[in-house]
Amino acid sequence: MTDTDTRVQPRTSGLTRRQKRRLSRGAQYAVFAAAVIAFAVTADWGRLQNQFAQVDIARQLFPDLITVALKNTVLYTLSGFVVGLALGLVIALMRLSSVGPYRWLAGVYIEIFRGLPALLIFIFVGVGLPLAFPSIQYPGGTYGKVAVALGLVSAAYMAETIRAGIQAVPKGQTEAARSLGFSPARAMASIVLPQAFRIILPPLTNELVLLFKDSSLVLFLGVTLEERELSKFGNDLASTTANSTPILVAGLCYLLITIPLSLVVRRMEARAQREIR
Numbered sequence: 001m002t003d004t005d006t007r008v009q010p011r012t013s014g015l016t017r018r019q020k021r022r023l024s025r026g027a028q029y030a031v032f033a034a035a036v037i038a039f040a041v042t043a044d045w046g047r048l049q050n051q052f053a054q055v056d057i058a059r060q061l062f063p064d065l066i067t068v069a070l071k072n073t074v075l076y077t078l079s080g081f082v083v084g085l086a087l088g089l090v091i092a093l094m095r096l097s098s099v100g101p102y103r104w105l106a107g108v109y110i111e112i113f114r115g116l117p118a119l120l121i122f123i124f125v126g127v128g129l130p131l132a133f134p135s136i137q138y139p140g141g142t143y144g145k146v147a148v149a150l151g152l153v154s155a156a157y158m159a160e161t162i163r164a165g166i167q168a169v170p171k172g173q174t175e176a177a178r179s180l181g182f183s184p185a186r187a188m189a190s191i192v193l194p195q196a197f198r199i200i201l202p203p204l205t206n207e208l209v210l211l212f213k214d215s216s217l218v219l220f221l222g223v224t225l226e227e228r229e230l231s232k233f234g235n236d237l238a239s240t241t242a243n244s245t246p247i248l249v250a251g252l253c254y255l256l257i258t259i260p261l262s263l264v265v266r267r268m269e270a271r272a273q274r275e276i277r
Helices: 003-007 017-042 045-052 055-060 066-097 098-115 118-130 142-168 171-179 184-221 230-241 245-276
Strands: none
Touching: 045 055, 045 098, 045 118, 055 171, 055 184, 055 230, 055 245, 066 098, 066 142, 066 230, 066 245, 098 245, 142 184, 171 184, 184 230, 230 245
């Protein structure tokens, strides 16, 4: 074979990288469209409407859906968030302490309560502790139980988030505060923590979203009619009416809260990224 023959060998034809991406994207759209069409053709729309979209049943949910279920869900969530934030701050400071036993206790707490299912913690707080200590009384009754249970669940995660935020604050901030005569505690409270909470605000807001959903575990505590939250309310009405519309409406109420909060989290994260750049 001559040099000329080698040079004129035909090139293997193929798609460019951009063309491959377009082809892959088009195939994914085609699969999605096929799935939607298949669902639209095979679904029993009459039965779906009868089971999930009964307007008359939906009207029966009001105003208790708002004045009882949604109100209690918000109260349970906020109380659990406050308890979890306070306890998480203490555990985070213990985790960063120079005293060995404090660090050990904080580490054990975090590992235990991050490893246990939230449902088991609810049962422990609502059933286990009262059985072991009959004289125990939660402030606010069921509201106190839920605040403690949700607080124990969230504190382990918040502690690690707060610890990461504190460590993200430049050490020069603490050194500057100490040079101005601040005590370690005052420097932490006045200089470090405000900056740390600004850094961890998006993950804390995301934890609030998770707590809002975890509040549905209240139904395992045996609440009264006036203490029901959205999940318990929807489940009770679905059983009474033999229809799934109450469950769908309760789910929509969750989405009305969680979707805006999730959008807020994404906006805060995007702004934080812009500030870093």
